[in-house]
Amino acid sequence: MTQNLRLMVERLKAVSHPLRLRVLALLGSGELCVCQVAEVLQVPQSSVSEALRELRRAGFVNERKEGRWVFVSVVPQSEISPVLQGILAEAMALKEVHQDRDRVAKVKILGIPAVCCKAQKAAKAEAAHV
Amino acid sequence: MTQNLRLMVERLKAVSHPLRLRVLALLGSGELCVCQVAEVLQVPQSSVSEALRELRRAGFVNERKEGRWVFVSVVPQSEISPVLQGILAEAMALKEVHQDRDRVAKVKILGIPAVCCKAQKAAKAEAAHV
DNA sequence: TTAATGTTTCGATATTTTCCGATGTGACTA
DNA sequence: TAGTCACATCGGAAAATATCGAAACATTAA
Numbered sequence: 001m002t003q004n005l006r007l008m009v010e011r012l013k014a015v016s017h018p019l020r021l022r023v024l025a026l027l028g029s030g031e032l033c034v035c036q037v038a039e040v041l042q043v044p045q046s047s048v049s050e051a052l053r054e055l056r057r058a059g060f061v062n063e064r065k066e067g068r069w070v071f072v073s074v075v076p077q078s079e080i081s082p083v084l085q086g087i088l089a090e091a092m093a094l095k096e097v098h099q100d101r102d103r104v105a106k107v108k109i110l111g112i113p114a115v116c117c118k119a120q121k122a123a124k125a126e127a128a129h130v
Numbered sequence: 131m132t133q134n135l136r137l138m139v140e141r142l143k144a145v146s147h148p149l150r151l152r153v154l155a156l157l158g159s160g161e162l163c164v165c166q167v168a169e170v171l172q173v174p175q176s177s178v179s180e181a182l183r184e185l186r187r188a189g190f191v192n193e194r195k196e197g198r199w200v201f202v203s204v205v206p207q208s209e210i211s212p213v214l215q216g217i218l219a220e221a222m223a224l225k226e227v228h229q230d231r232d233r234v235a236k237v238k239i240l241g242i243p244a245v246c247c248k249a250q251k252a253a254k255a256e257a258a259h260v
Numbered sequence: 261t262t263a264a265t266g267t268t269t270c271g272a273t274a275t276t277t278t279c280c281g282a283t284g285t286g287a288c289t290a
Numbered sequence: 291t292a293g294t295c296a297c298a299t300c301g302g303a304a305a306a307t308a309t310c311g312a313a314a315c316a317t318t319a320a
Contacts, residue, residue: 005226009148012217016142017278018135034297044280049298068287068296083220086213087142096135116296147308165266174310179268198266198317246266 014058015087019043020051024060024074025091026100031064031073035116040103060084069112144188145217149173150181154190154204155221156230161194161203165246170233190214199242 015021023037034052038045052072055061060080064071077085091097107115145151153167164182168175182202185191190210194201207215221227237245 003224005148005151005224008220008224009146009151012142012146012151016139016146018139019278021135021139021142035295045297046280046282046299047278050279053298065287068294070297081220083213083216086216090138090211090213094133094135094138117294149308163266164268175267176269176310176312177308180309183268195317200267247264 011058011060011081011084014054014060015084015091017051017054019047020054021091022097022100023048023051024055024088025094025097026104027061027072027074028088028092029101029104031071032104033069033071033112033116035069036104036107036112037072039115040100040107069116141188141190141211141214144184144190145214145221147181147184149177150184151221152227152230153178153181154185154218155224155227156234157191157202157204158218158222159231159234161201162234163199163201163242163246165199166234166237166242167202169245170230170237199246 015024019041022041026032026037026040032040034048035045037052038048041048052061052063056063060075061072062075064073074080074088080088145154149171152171156162156167156170162170164178165175167182168178171178182191182193186193190205191202192205194203204210204218210218
């Protein structure tokens with residue numbers, strides 16, 4: 001409360017960006033690993049990584065490493081301001097984000113290896129071309 | 131509700147800026163004319179004008195012309211999303227904004243002519259220098 | 261009309277942000 | 291030990307934004 005102006009602006013900037021807001025909204029419905037996010041949003045992995053770096057800097061996102069994977073998630077409600085909670089809720093209601101969430105459901109059913117592991121992914125693509 | 135992503139980002143960007151957020155917060159406690167804002171924030175008038183243009187574009191601010199003065203104010207609560215209401219409330223609680231509000235009180239007591247009219251302003255400055 | 265004044269727009273520059281391929285890093289695996 | 295993989299960081303060019311004085315515009319007063 002009554003934090004400073006610069007800090008508040010930095011936090012708002014962190015979510016004032018199409019990709020970053022989409023990523024945040026996506027994580028709003030549960031933890032994902034970085035490659036899942038990149039796959040769902042169809043965006044270069046380095047872009048996702050940079051988006052996550054900003055969201056982490058702003059304190060909105062946590063990470064958990066597991067082997068070579070990095071799982072990211074929104075920090076607990078109690079750790080973010082009511083304002084951000086509102087932004088997150090509104091973002092999750094966007095129609096673009098609903099579409100993303102449908103894709104996430106499919107990706108989760110397949111499991112991480114099928115989505116992220118290059119070899120398996122390539123094999124799948126091959127099969128699709130037959 | 132369930133507006134589109136681009137629009138939501140544009141609105142967030144509009145307030146993700148130190149001057150624009152300060153101006154918005156200042157107007158949160160009542161209508162002011164442009165020159166009052168410039169005086170209180172000690173910022174070139176053209177900068178204030180540009181900040182207000184963005185806030186108007188985002189739909190956060192209304193204007194009312196009266197002679198050569200332009201009075202600006204935050205749009206009614208019912209016209210802005212709960213998220214912006216939250217942002218406004220949080221901005222108004224910032225310590226920098228409290229200081230601005232103290233200055234606004236003084237400026238309002240003096241009245242617009244004493245603050246804005248160049249001649250009277252110059253005379254006042256002269257007097258201060260003895 | 262002419263001068264003065266509040267406001268907006270323009271112009272020009274400086275700074276920041278965005279974007280993505282290439283490269284680097286650390287961890288698993290054959 | 292190599293090779294593979296997920297992820298982070300770097301490089302650097304293009305685009306967007308910030309900033310503010312100067313000029314333009316609109317209204318009022320002399």
